[in-house]
Amino acid sequence: MTNPGGRHCIACGIDADVELSIDGHVGYYCGGMNKKAQITVLGNAGPGVAENIMSGTVRVTGNASQYAGASGRGGTVIIEGDASARCGISMKGVDIVVAGSVGHMSAFLAQKGRLVICGDAGDFLGDSIYEACIFVRGKVGELGADCIEKEMTAEHAEGLRQLLAASGIDANADEFRRYGSARKLYNFDIDHADEY
């Protein structure tokens, strides 16, 4: 596809193993609800790229605007530039790999899946996170509620190595740190009531 002109909802709801290349910048929700397709945006993507992705791949060669990969359930989202605020919000199984940095409140309420950030993460990373894993190579601002740094196990590192390779992102998995849930917020315990 040529000349997308920043239009919204391009290539939403594809349910087939096809390859689609979009030459230019897209608007909101490009590749939303994607199943099986391999979509590449040769440019920037507006808010909500690949939101609710079920499977397949959505790649953005430029930058992505807010809430990239929101509520994604599967597949892989690759942002070769930077992503903006709320990257991976409410992710439910998708893997998101960002070669650059992400904005504030990324992985907000992230339930499942992996968010990989080769650059820096803005403030409030992983606020109210459930069981998603966040890997960051660069700097992290203020962490969100109940998000803490966790041990990078061999298993996590190997998984990250494979994900980076599969995404075509040249980064050394050993340089990343892992962040995740302290599990105090989503498991209510009366002793932690003052954390609410």
Place this chain on the structure above:
Amino acid sequence: MCGIVGIYLKNQGLNPELGGLLAAMLVEMSDRGPDSAGIALYRDPVPDSSCKLTLYAAYRYDWDALRAEMAVQLGADVKLHIHASHAVVIVTTRVAPVQDWLRTEHPELRIMSAGSAIEIYKEKGQPREFVREFSLHELNGSHALGHTRMATESAVTTEHSHPFSTGMDLCLVHNGSLSNHNRLRQKLRNEGVDIQTDNDSEVAAGYLMWRLREGDSLEDALERALNDLDGFYTFAIGTKDGFAVLRDPIACKPAVMAETDDWVAMSSEFRAIAQLPGVENAAIWEPSPATVYTWGQ
């Protein structure tokens, strides 16, 4: 929901095309704002000894009679240009006596803007209609802001449309919704700020006017606004020399910026900027939340 557009021409050779460029961006934002449209154009600045006002009449008006009356009563030279339901008056005096006179003698007219370069036009209806009615393609200028409205907090009327003028050559457009506008309106009225509608965006404009009146720079006033305004917003503020952009600390509302050698543009959505010539070579980025950006001479 609302859509905002703004364009500042770095290449003054493009000044004759400002209206056409703005029109393309504005119409592209129709989906975000089908209720009303409004623009602030900065064009044909008048000398320091004169002033320019934009006036609005809610019904068919005898502008010629007004012009003649103004010339006599104000003892000045008055030029008047009609643009649909609005008229631009240029008077060879300071602005204060003109405003006072209009408010006393012609309260049926609404003063949309005052300054030396600014002209504000706004009207109910589809942006496409607005562009046609005001012959936007024929208008030149150095920079402009535009707004398409989807009313959420107050009624759809011309008076509730944006831009709101915050003072001489100043205006504001807003995408978002303020939650403390009622209390703030009260406070501003107590400070002597004239706020005419129940529109939340007008409160933001009034707040800026108050801070500027108190001696803040525009940047300082916008920094204070981050603390005093509660709600979500992307603001674009027009000044005589350029424009400013501010997003709330959570960046709830979208904003995209783009720059080439010829222009700096701002919009709620990239597809409005995609209309501009040379966009394929533009640097494109999003302004950061809670950060004041200014462009201009």
